[in-house]
Amino acid sequence: MSHMTLLTGPERRRRWSEADQCRILAAAFAPGATIRQPGRVLPSSCDNGGEEVVSVYLVTWDLNKQKPNYDQARQNLIGHLARYEHIKDPGLDSLLFISSTLSADALNADIRTRMDTNDRVIVTKLVDGQHQGWLGQNLWDWINVRL
Structure with missing residues:
Protein backbone atom coordinates (compact mmCIF):
# COMPACT_ATOMS: atom_id res chain seq x y z
CA MET A 1 0.00 0.00 0.00
CA SER A 2 1.55 3.26 -1.05
CA HIS A 3 -1.13 5.77 -0.12
CA MET A 4 -3.52 6.21 2.82
CA THR A 5 -6.12 8.84 3.50
CA LEU A 6 -7.30 9.66 7.01
CA LEU A 7 -10.84 10.98 7.15
CA THR A 8 -11.43 13.51 9.89
CA GLY A 9 -14.15 16.00 10.62
CA PRO A 10 -16.60 17.31 13.20
CA GLU A 11 -18.71 14.13 13.06
CA ARG A 12 -15.98 12.10 14.80
CA ARG A 13 -16.64 11.13 18.40
CA ARG A 14 -12.97 10.84 19.32
CA ARG A 15 -10.21 13.35 18.74
CA TRP A 16 -6.94 11.60 17.91
CA SER A 17 -3.68 13.45 17.47
CA GLU A 18 -1.87 12.91 14.18
CA ALA A 19 0.74 10.82 16.02
CA ASP A 20 -1.98 8.61 17.52
CA GLN A 21 -3.65 8.21 14.12
CA CYS A 22 -0.35 7.10 12.58
CA ARG A 23 0.29 4.67 15.46
CA ILE A 24 -3.18 3.15 15.13
CA LEU A 25 -2.81 2.74 11.38
CA ALA A 26 0.62 1.16 11.82
CA ALA A 27 -0.87 -1.29 14.33
CA ALA A 28 -3.76 -2.06 11.97
CA PHE A 29 -1.41 -3.02 9.14
CA ALA A 30 1.17 -4.85 11.26
CA PRO A 31 1.74 -8.51 10.33
CA GLY A 32 -0.83 -10.72 12.03
CA ALA A 33 -2.96 -7.82 13.27
CA THR A 34 -6.71 -8.25 13.59
CA ILE A 35 -9.24 -5.48 13.13
CA ARG A 36 -10.01 -5.42 16.87
CA GLN A 37 -6.48 -4.91 18.16
CA PRO A 38 -5.77 -1.30 17.07
CA GLY A 39 -9.07 0.01 18.41
CA ARG A 40 -8.49 -1.59 21.82
CA VAL A 41 -5.21 0.21 22.44
CA LEU A 42 -5.52 3.81 23.50
CA PRO A 43 -2.82 6.36 24.28
CA SER A 44 -2.07 6.38 27.97
CA SER A 45 -2.19 9.47 30.10
CA CYS A 46 1.02 8.24 31.73
CA ASP A 47 4.19 10.19 31.03
CA ASN A 48 6.03 6.98 30.18
CA GLY A 49 4.19 6.62 26.87
CA GLY A 50 2.64 3.28 27.88
CA GLU A 51 -0.64 2.04 26.50
CA GLU A 52 -3.89 1.13 28.17
CA VAL A 53 -6.14 -1.64 26.88
CA VAL A 54 -9.91 -1.25 26.83
Missing part, protein backbone atom coordinates in the same frame (compact mmCIF):
# COMPACT_ATOMS: atom_id res chain seq x y z
CA SER A 55 -11.68 -4.17 28.52
CA VAL A 56 -15.31 -5.20 28.85
CA TYR A 57 -16.57 -6.10 32.32
CA LEU A 58 -19.76 -7.74 33.49
CA VAL A 59 -20.76 -5.80 36.61
CA THR A 60 -23.53 -7.09 38.81
CA TRP A 61 -24.59 -5.83 42.21
CA ASP A 62 -27.03 -6.36 45.03
CA LEU A 63 -27.84 -3.51 47.36
CA ASN A 64 -29.14 -4.17 50.87
CA LYS A 65 -32.88 -3.65 50.53
CA GLN A 66 -33.18 -3.15 54.30
CA LYS A 67 -31.47 0.24 54.15
CA PRO A 68 -33.94 3.08 54.62
CA ASN A 69 -32.80 4.91 51.48
CA TYR A 70 -32.65 1.87 49.14
CA ASP A 71 -34.35 3.50 46.13
CA GLN A 72 -32.14 6.59 46.30
CA ALA A 73 -28.99 4.49 46.83
CA ARG A 74 -29.89 2.37 43.79
CA GLN A 75 -30.45 5.44 41.60
CA ASN A 76 -27.16 6.95 42.82
CA LEU A 77 -25.27 3.76 41.95
CA ILE A 78 -26.86 3.47 38.50
CA GLY A 79 -26.10 7.15 37.85
CA HIS A 80 -22.51 6.61 38.91
CA LEU A 81 -22.15 3.57 36.62
CA ALA A 82 -23.66 5.54 33.72
CA ARG A 83 -20.42 7.58 33.58
CA TYR A 84 -18.80 4.58 31.90
CA GLU A 85 -19.46 3.41 28.36
CA HIS A 86 -21.99 0.64 28.97
CA ILE A 87 -24.93 -1.38 27.72
CA LYS A 88 -27.78 -2.99 29.66
CA ASP A 89 -30.01 -5.95 28.94
CA PRO A 90 -33.56 -4.99 29.97
CA GLY A 91 -34.13 -8.50 31.36
CA LEU A 92 -31.16 -8.33 33.76
CA ASP A 93 -32.07 -5.89 36.51
CA SER A 94 -28.82 -5.31 38.41
CA LEU A 95 -26.26 -5.96 35.70
CA LEU A 96 -24.35 -3.79 33.23
CA PHE A 97 -21.67 -4.51 30.68
CA ILE A 98 -19.06 -1.76 31.06
CA SER A 99 -16.19 -0.87 28.73
CA SER A 100 -13.24 0.79 30.46
CA THR A 101 -9.47 1.11 30.55
CA LEU A 102 -9.60 0.55 34.32
CA SER A 103 -8.56 -2.79 35.79
CA ALA A 104 -11.22 -4.93 37.47
CA ASP A 105 -9.75 -3.95 40.85
CA ALA A 106 -9.90 -0.22 40.06
CA LEU A 107 -13.42 -0.45 38.64
CA ASN A 108 -14.56 -2.40 41.71
CA ALA A 109 -12.97 0.18 44.03
CA ASP A 110 -14.74 3.00 42.20
CA ILE A 111 -18.11 1.24 42.39
CA ARG A 112 -17.62 0.49 46.09
CA THR A 113 -17.46 4.24 46.81
CA ARG A 114 -21.23 4.25 46.20
CA MET A 115 -21.98 1.21 48.38
CA ASP A 116 -21.89 0.30 52.04
CA THR A 117 -20.53 -2.85 53.68
CA ASN A 118 -23.89 -4.67 53.40
CA ASP A 119 -23.99 -4.30 49.60
CA ARG A 120 -22.40 -6.71 47.13
CA VAL A 121 -20.75 -6.31 43.74
CA ILE A 122 -18.94 -8.57 41.26
CA VAL A 123 -16.75 -7.20 38.47
CA THR A 124 -15.74 -9.83 35.91
CA LYS A 125 -13.54 -9.20 32.87
CA LEU A 126 -14.87 -10.81 29.69
CA VAL A 127 -12.32 -12.60 27.54
CA ASP A 128 -12.60 -12.91 23.76
CA GLY A 129 -13.81 -16.39 22.85
CA GLN A 130 -14.49 -17.37 26.46
CA HIS A 131 -17.96 -16.04 27.13
CA GLN A 132 -21.44 -17.32 26.30
CA GLY A 133 -24.99 -16.47 27.23
CA TRP A 134 -28.48 -15.76 26.01
CA LEU A 135 -28.60 -12.06 25.11
CA GLY A 136 -30.02 -9.93 22.33
CA GLN A 137 -27.88 -9.58 19.20
CA ASN A 138 -27.34 -5.85 19.85
CA LEU A 139 -25.68 -6.69 23.18
CA TRP A 140 -23.46 -9.36 21.61
CA ASP A 141 -22.47 -6.92 18.87
CA TRP A 142 -21.60 -4.24 21.47
CA ILE A 143 -19.58 -6.70 23.57
CA ASN A 144 -17.75 -8.47 20.74
CA VAL A 145 -16.63 -5.32 18.97
CA ARG A 146 -14.94 -4.21 22.21
CA LEU A 147 -13.16 -7.50 23.00
Whole structure:
Protein backbone atom coordinates (compact mmCIF):
# COMPACT_ATOMS: atom_id res chain seq x y z
CA MET A 1 0.00 0.00 0.00
CA SER A 2 1.55 3.26 -1.05
CA HIS A 3 -1.13 5.77 -0.12
CA MET A 4 -3.52 6.21 2.82
CA THR A 5 -6.12 8.84 3.50
CA LEU A 6 -7.30 9.66 7.01
CA LEU A 7 -10.84 10.98 7.15
CA THR A 8 -11.43 13.51 9.89
CA GLY A 9 -14.15 16.00 10.62
CA PRO A 10 -16.60 17.31 13.20
CA GLU A 11 -18.71 14.13 13.06
CA ARG A 12 -15.98 12.10 14.80
CA ARG A 13 -16.64 11.13 18.40
CA ARG A 14 -12.97 10.84 19.32
CA ARG A 15 -10.21 13.35 18.74
CA TRP A 16 -6.94 11.60 17.91
CA SER A 17 -3.68 13.45 17.47
CA GLU A 18 -1.87 12.91 14.18
CA ALA A 19 0.74 10.82 16.02
CA ASP A 20 -1.98 8.61 17.52
CA GLN A 21 -3.65 8.21 14.12
CA CYS A 22 -0.35 7.10 12.58
CA ARG A 23 0.29 4.67 15.46
CA ILE A 24 -3.18 3.15 15.13
CA LEU A 25 -2.81 2.74 11.38
CA ALA A 26 0.62 1.16 11.82
CA ALA A 27 -0.87 -1.29 14.33
CA ALA A 28 -3.76 -2.06 11.97
CA PHE A 29 -1.41 -3.02 9.14
CA ALA A 30 1.17 -4.85 11.26
CA PRO A 31 1.74 -8.51 10.33
CA GLY A 32 -0.83 -10.72 12.03
CA ALA A 33 -2.96 -7.82 13.27
CA THR A 34 -6.71 -8.25 13.59
CA ILE A 35 -9.24 -5.48 13.13
CA ARG A 36 -10.01 -5.42 16.87
CA GLN A 37 -6.48 -4.91 18.16
CA PRO A 38 -5.77 -1.30 17.07
CA GLY A 39 -9.07 0.01 18.41
CA ARG A 40 -8.49 -1.59 21.82
CA VAL A 41 -5.21 0.21 22.44
CA LEU A 42 -5.52 3.81 23.50
CA PRO A 43 -2.82 6.36 24.28
CA SER A 44 -2.07 6.38 27.97
CA SER A 45 -2.19 9.47 30.10
CA CYS A 46 1.02 8.24 31.73
CA ASP A 47 4.19 10.19 31.03
CA ASN A 48 6.03 6.98 30.18
CA GLY A 49 4.19 6.62 26.87
CA GLY A 50 2.64 3.28 27.88
CA GLU A 51 -0.64 2.04 26.50
CA GLU A 52 -3.89 1.13 28.17
CA VAL A 53 -6.14 -1.64 26.88
CA VAL A 54 -9.91 -1.25 26.83
CA SER A 55 -11.68 -4.17 28.52
CA VAL A 56 -15.31 -5.20 28.85
CA TYR A 57 -16.57 -6.10 32.32
CA LEU A 58 -19.76 -7.74 33.49
CA VAL A 59 -20.76 -5.80 36.61
CA THR A 60 -23.53 -7.09 38.81
CA TRP A 61 -24.59 -5.83 42.21
CA ASP A 62 -27.03 -6.36 45.03
CA LEU A 63 -27.84 -3.51 47.36
CA ASN A 64 -29.14 -4.17 50.87
CA LYS A 65 -32.88 -3.65 50.53
CA GLN A 66 -33.18 -3.15 54.30
CA LYS A 67 -31.47 0.24 54.15
CA PRO A 68 -33.94 3.08 54.62
CA ASN A 69 -32.80 4.91 51.48
CA TYR A 70 -32.65 1.87 49.14
CA ASP A 71 -34.35 3.50 46.13
CA GLN A 72 -32.14 6.59 46.30
CA ALA A 73 -28.99 4.49 46.83
CA ARG A 74 -29.89 2.37 43.79
CA GLN A 75 -30.45 5.44 41.60
CA ASN A 76 -27.16 6.95 42.82
CA LEU A 77 -25.27 3.76 41.95
CA ILE A 78 -26.86 3.47 38.50
CA GLY A 79 -26.10 7.15 37.85
CA HIS A 80 -22.51 6.61 38.91
CA LEU A 81 -22.15 3.57 36.62
CA ALA A 82 -23.66 5.54 33.72
CA ARG A 83 -20.42 7.58 33.58
CA TYR A 84 -18.80 4.58 31.90
CA GLU A 85 -19.46 3.41 28.36
CA HIS A 86 -21.99 0.64 28.97
CA ILE A 87 -24.93 -1.38 27.72
CA LYS A 88 -27.78 -2.99 29.66
CA ASP A 89 -30.01 -5.95 28.94
CA PRO A 90 -33.56 -4.99 29.97
CA GLY A 91 -34.13 -8.50 31.36
CA LEU A 92 -31.16 -8.33 33.76
CA ASP A 93 -32.07 -5.89 36.51
CA SER A 94 -28.82 -5.31 38.41
CA LEU A 95 -26.26 -5.96 35.70
CA LEU A 96 -24.35 -3.79 33.23
CA PHE A 97 -21.67 -4.51 30.68
CA ILE A 98 -19.06 -1.76 31.06
CA SER A 99 -16.19 -0.87 28.73
CA SER A 100 -13.24 0.79 30.46
CA THR A 101 -9.47 1.11 30.55
CA LEU A 102 -9.60 0.55 34.32
CA SER A 103 -8.56 -2.79 35.79
CA ALA A 104 -11.22 -4.93 37.47
CA ASP A 105 -9.75 -3.95 40.85
CA ALA A 106 -9.90 -0.22 40.06
CA LEU A 107 -13.42 -0.45 38.64
CA ASN A 108 -14.56 -2.40 41.71
CA ALA A 109 -12.97 0.18 44.03
CA ASP A 110 -14.74 3.00 42.20
CA ILE A 111 -18.11 1.24 42.39
CA ARG A 112 -17.62 0.49 46.09
CA THR A 113 -17.46 4.24 46.81
CA ARG A 114 -21.23 4.25 46.20
CA MET A 115 -21.98 1.21 48.38
CA ASP A 116 -21.89 0.30 52.04
CA THR A 117 -20.53 -2.85 53.68
CA ASN A 118 -23.89 -4.67 53.40
CA ASP A 119 -23.99 -4.30 49.60
CA ARG A 120 -22.40 -6.71 47.13
CA VAL A 121 -20.75 -6.31 43.74
CA ILE A 122 -18.94 -8.57 41.26
CA VAL A 123 -16.75 -7.20 38.47
CA THR A 124 -15.74 -9.83 35.91
CA LYS A 125 -13.54 -9.20 32.87
CA LEU A 126 -14.87 -10.81 29.69
CA VAL A 127 -12.32 -12.60 27.54
CA ASP A 128 -12.60 -12.91 23.76
CA GLY A 129 -13.81 -16.39 22.85
CA GLN A 130 -14.49 -17.37 26.46
CA HIS A 131 -17.96 -16.04 27.13
CA GLN A 132 -21.44 -17.32 26.30
CA GLY A 133 -24.99 -16.47 27.23
CA TRP A 134 -28.48 -15.76 26.01
CA LEU A 135 -28.60 -12.06 25.11
CA GLY A 136 -30.02 -9.93 22.33
CA GLN A 137 -27.88 -9.58 19.20
CA ASN A 138 -27.34 -5.85 19.85
CA LEU A 139 -25.68 -6.69 23.18
CA TRP A 140 -23.46 -9.36 21.61
CA ASP A 141 -22.47 -6.92 18.87
CA TRP A 142 -21.60 -4.24 21.47
CA ILE A 143 -19.58 -6.70 23.57
CA ASN A 144 -17.75 -8.47 20.74
CA VAL A 145 -16.63 -5.32 18.97
CA ARG A 146 -14.94 -4.21 22.21
CA LEU A 147 -13.16 -7.50 23.00
